[in-house]
Amino acid sequence: MNHTKMPLVEAIELHKKKKPVSFHVPGHKNGGISSFMDLSYDVTELNGLDDLHSPEGCIREAEKMLSDLYQTVESKFLVNGSTAGNLAMILGSLSEGDCIFVQRNCHKSVLNALKMAKAEPVFLAPEYDENTKTAISFSAETLKKAYRQYRNVKAVIFTYPSYYGMANSFEELSAIAKENGSLVLVDEAHGAHFILPYDGIPESALSLGADLVVQSAHKMLPAMTMGSFFHFQSKQADRDKIMFYLQALQSSSPSYPIMASLDAARAYTAAYKKRDFHYTNQMKNRIKDVLELKGCICVQTDDPYKVLVRADGLSGYELQLMFEQADIYPEMADPFQVLLVFPLLKEGQSQFEADAVCKLQSFQLKKGEAKPHFFGIQKTEDVTVLNVPYNEHSKYKKEYVSLGKAAGRVAAEMIIPYPPGIPLLLEGEQILKDHIRSLEWMIENGSRFHGGSGLKEKQILVFRKEL
Numbered sequence: 001m002n003h004t005k006m007p008l009v010e011a012i013e014l015h016k017k018k019k020p021v022s023f024h025v026p027g028h029k030n031g032g033i034s035s036f037m038d039l040s041y042d043v044t045e046l047n048g049l050d051d052l053h054s055p056e057g058c059i060r061e062a063e064k065m066l067s068d069l070y071q072t073v074e075s076k077f078l079v080n081g082s083t084a085g086n087l088a089m090i091l092g093s094l095s096e097g098d099c100i101f102v103q104r105n106c107h108k109s110v111l112n113a114l115k116m117a118k119a120e121p122v123f124l125a126p127e128y129d130e131n132t133k134t135a136i137s138f139s140a141e142t143l144k145k146a147y148r149q150y151r152n153v154k155a156v157i158f159t160y161p162s163y164y165g166m167a168n169s170f171e172e173l174s175a176i177a178k179e180n181g182s183l184v185l186v187d188e189a190h191g192a193h194f195i196l197p198y199d200g201i202p203e204s205a206l207s208l209g210a211d212l213v214v215q216s217a218h219k220m221l222p223a224m225t226m227g228s229f230f231h232f233q234s235k236q237a238d239r240d241k242i243m244f245y246l247q248a249l250q251s252s253s254p255s256y257p258i259m260a261s262l263d264a265a266r267a268y269t270a271a272y273k274k275r276d277f278h279y280t281n282q283m284k285n286r287i288k289d290v291l292e293l294k295g296c297i298c299v300q301t302d303d304p305y306k307v308l309v310r311a312d313g314l315s316g317y318e319l320q321l322m323f324e325q326a327d328i329y330p331e332m333a334d335p336f337q338v339l340l341v342f343p344l345l346k347e348g349q350s351q352f353e354a355d356a357v358c359k360l361q362s363f364q365l366k367k368g369e370a371k372p373h374f375f376g377i378q379k380t381e382d383v384t385v386l387n388v389p390y391n392e393h394s395k396y397k398k399e400y401v402s403l404g405k406a407a408g409r410v411a412a413e414m415i416i417p418y419p420p421g422i423p424l425l426l427e428g429e430q431i432l433k434d435h436i437r438s439l440e441w442m443i444e445n446g447s448r449f450h451g452g453s454g455l456k457e458k459q460i461l462v463f464r465k466e467l
Contacts, residue, residue, distance in 0.1 A: 003069060008062045011058040012260055043256045044253065052079065059077070062262075066262075066266050070206055078230050078250065080228075081216065081225075085246075091241075093241075094117040094154055099152060100114065102123055102156075103137060103159050107422065115390045119390070125138060125384070127139050132308055137159070137162070137170065143156070153181075155184070155185050157187070161202065174208055186213045186214070188204065188205050189215060191220070192217045202303065211233055212232060215229040215231070217229050222264070227258045227262045287357070296310065297311065309330070309340060314365070316338050326363035327362075332419040387428060388428040390427075396463040398461055403440060403460055406431045407436055408431065409463070410463045411431055413425075414450075418448055424442075439460075443455060
């Protein structure tokens, strides 16, 4: 296929050239009565512009080109982010009561989907990578142990790569899941660029045994926020059921700017050459040199576009604040470091580096305040289930207790440091003293949370002991 073409972008441009008069929604009328930004791409399902939920024209062609680039059975545009993709992937693959293996350090959308599906998740504890100080995937030994304990496992859900760009052992794990008759479902939110065939870029799950893959195109490719891809990579999945959920969970008025950006991002990725990869790598290394001259420690992850930055005596949250004071905004911070995500630049695109180097001139490390060191959560059992299963949550009343009295109780809500959106505590999971110590440290050091409605009052929601 000619991947320089952008069928949806071209269709919208053709429509704009007509200088049409809008007697249809949206109410800004082709941007004519809005002054805060150019809204001329924000159109709707008109003749010539197709329909995401029943594509026959330019959107259908754009999705076929996406499938061709990623070498899939079928690929779809998503306008409600990988969250909608993960929900549809899981709800469309599972039935009530199905046993499913889940990577413990998964995104909250995966857990929400499992609860909605009334599935019976078995959580597999991740390994810890000392170099990056992050949780990665579970080991092959853990997966084999889980299969010895459980039979008729419908699927295994992977997060690949991790949010930090770690991409270990997926092919081996996928093969074990296949040998045991399980579907391989992959949240590849941070790996839409892994199809690039250049040394140093990990392989996509699409070529390593996945059945279904969800990718956040907007995270690493030049697409708009919420723009994502859904890929079918085997005929084992229930396509009709998944397509129902894709339509049910996404807006019936899909964003044309988001879809057009996905079309353009596909074309951009298809044209990304080896020389562009080397150009970006060289730029990244020069910025790392500047940071190291200023006293930072840079750690490369498996993903060549992601770099961890640390500073002796500083937490990641303190370091993040220092970057932001210089108008430099990292992707996220954790107790140890910040994560920098570099763009997929093409050769000659120099403005990003120029802007970064200019801002780094005012970046200075400052001595941090003496605070207790973050000790982290001790690894739990390799294979665990919820103390109160999803299908029993509605039987229990809930109450708030102080953090000091919460150890040993069962959490009645997810508590999720955000970003990246990986739960510290699962709803239905027993609260450990380590959880409390970590929560207290994170609150003290400025972490932000989804869930944890009582944390400002140093309380946590738990299930009451009696029914």
